[in-house]
Amino acid sequence: MSGAAVEIDRAALTDPAAFRRLVAEPCQPVVIRGAVAGWPLAEAVKDGAALRDYLARFEAGHPVEAFVGDPAIAGRYHYTDDLAGFNFRRERMALGEAVARITKPGEATESVYAGSLPTEVFLPGLAADNALPFAPAGVSPRLWIGHASTIACHYDMLDNIACVVAGERRFTLYPPDAIGDLYVGPIDHTMAGQPVALAAEATPGDPRYPRFEHAAARAITVDLGPGDALYMPKLWWHRVEARGALNLLVNYWWDAFPVGPDQPFVTLLLAMSAIAARPAPERAAWAAWFDHYAFRPDGHPLAHLPEERHGVLGDNPENMKMLRAQAMRMLRGG
Template sequence: MSIGSRACATTGPHEVTANGEVRVEQSASPDPERFVRDVAVPGRPVVLRGLCADWPVVRSHDGSRAALLDYLARFDAGQSAEAFIGDPAIAGRYDYGKDLAGFNFTRETMPFGAALTRIADAAATPGARSMYLGSLPTDAYLPGFAAENSLPILPPTVRPRIWVGTASSVACHYDTFDNLACVVAGTRRFTLYPPDAITSLYVGPIDHTMAGQPVSLAAGAAPDDPRYPDFAAARARALVFDLAAGDALYMPKLWWHSVEATAPFNLLVNYWWDGFASGPDAPYTTMLLAMIAIAERPDAERAAWRAFFDHYVFRPDGHPLAHLPAAQHGILGSLRAGNYGRIRAAVMKLLRGG
C-alpha cells in the first residue's frame, strides 16, 4: 500500500491538483523514518488515503454495521464511559449554551457496550437524539484491539483512542499534541486553520471548555456573524478534507480543526503524541507561565522580552551562540547532551525562590 497522500502544503516538488490540494506520491509502504521526514517534520496537515484500509475493524464494517459492533464486542472490557448526548434541536452540533453559560448537551455515564447499542439505534432512527463517545483509550476499553489494528509508522508507545457516534460536529479547537486520525466507519469532514489564524478565530475561554481545549466561537457561528468581523480572514485560509473509511489525516500540533461526522454512524481511531519532545515539559506549560510573568507588563518591556524569546527560543537567525565554538555553548548546547536536565534544574530552583 502506498501513502498516496494529499497534503495541504503549497510548496515543494509536488503535483497541485485541480481543487488546490497537493498530491504527494509515495512509491512504497510508509515506515517510521519516512513518516517523520516526509509528513511530521514539514509541519503541514497531510491526508493519507487508505492508510488503515486493511485493518480488520475497517474490513468488518464492509459487511454491515452489526458486523462492526460484533467485532468491537469481542474486545469490550466492560468499562463505563461518559457519553455526550444532544437533543434533535442542536442537529448534532455540540457547543456552548447561550452566552457561554453551560452547554447545549448533556453527559451520561454508561457501560461501553450499552453506549454502542444506543448509538447504533439512534443512527438508525431519523430524528433521534445525537450521541457520541470520545477519546476512549482502547487499551482500557478494548484491550487487544490495538494489536489487531496496528499502525507501524508510529512508535509502539503511542496508543490509540476511539471515537464513535452518530452524525455530529465537534467545535473548532486545537491539540497540543500531533494527531493522526484514522476513519474506521462512516465519513468525516475536517476543516483546518493554521496556528497563526488564532487572532481571527475569536477563541473562547481557556478554563471553561466543552472537552478540555478552548474553541473558536466564530468558526461555529452563522456565516457573517457581526460579532466576529475578522473571521473572514481565517475563513479564506480554511482547508477542508473529506475522509472515508480507511483514510487518515495527520494534523500537526496547534492546527485548529473542526470535525464533522457526516454519516449516520461513525467510528474513528486517533493517536496523540509529541514526536519532537526532548523531555516531559510541554510548551503549553511554558506559555501559561509566560502569561503570568510577561502578559501584563508595559508595551516596551513586552517588546523587549519578545526580542529575547526570538533570539534564544525561536531562533529565526539560527543558534544564539553560533559565533562561538560548540565547546563554549554551555547550557545552550544540545539538550540531549545533558543540558535539558541542567536548565530544568535551574528553572525549578528559580520557581522555588532559590
C-alpha cells in the first residue's frame, strides 16, 4: 500500500532558514501546495502562444538536447529490452523549436522532452521574474518541458525542490534504503546520468525482481497539480509521470548540508573500487569501521575521551581539511 507524504503550509516558509529548519532537516519528502501559483510563468503556460512569447523574452539562443520518441513508446523513455540502447533518440535543436513542437496545437505525432536546462544559461532573467522566496540563496533553477512522459525511477545526488508549473505530475517515491529491492541498472550506461530502478518500471509481479514487493510496500505516491512543489532529499528514488499534453516543471538542486568540497558519491566510488571484490569477512570488517567512524550509529567514536583529545576527529572545519589532505596524499602514493 502506498503511503502519503508530509504536507506543509506555504505560509510557514518565510525564508530559506525556515525552509531548512522545517523541510530540509528532517530529510523526508514534503509537499508544498500552491508554492509557485503566482508566477508569471504559471500564467503564461495557460496558452501555447503566450508561453512561446514569454520564454522568447529570455532565450539566450543556445541549442538544447531533447529526447524524441515515436508514438509507440507513449512518452515512456527507457532502455530497449536488451539494455543495449534506448527507445528514444536525442536531437539538438533551438529551445524555441522544442517549445514550438511541444505546444503545437493538435494531437502530437511524437513525444518531445527537453529537460535539466539551467535557466541562467538558456533563459537568463527567467528566475528573477519567477522567484521562489524560500529557495536557498544562489541556487539557479532548471527548466523541464515536454509532452506527456514517464521518466524512469532514479535518484538525485542533490536535494531537490520540484515545482509543477503546467500539467499534472505523479511522483512515486522509494526511500534510499530500498535500493537492494529496486534492482538498479548499470551505473555507467544511463539515459540521463543516473542509474534507474529496473523493477519499478517492470510489469507488476515480474519474476526477475522478486524482492521488489518489499520496496513497493514502502512507496509514497504524490500527485501534484499546477503551482504545487515537492521537496525530495538526496538519494530518494522517484519515478515521475507527467500527465498533461503540456508539462512544465522548474526545479532547484543543491546540497542542503555541505561539509567540504567532496561529494559523498566520490567516497562511494572509491569504496567500491577498494572493497567490493574482497572476501565477505573482510568486507564485513570494513563495514564495521565505516559504521564506527563515518556513519556513527553510536555517536562520536571518541566520545569516551575529553574533547581536547579528539585530535583530527574534533568538530572543526580545519580537521575536515586535514583528513582530506591525508586522503589525497595516500591516493597519490605519498
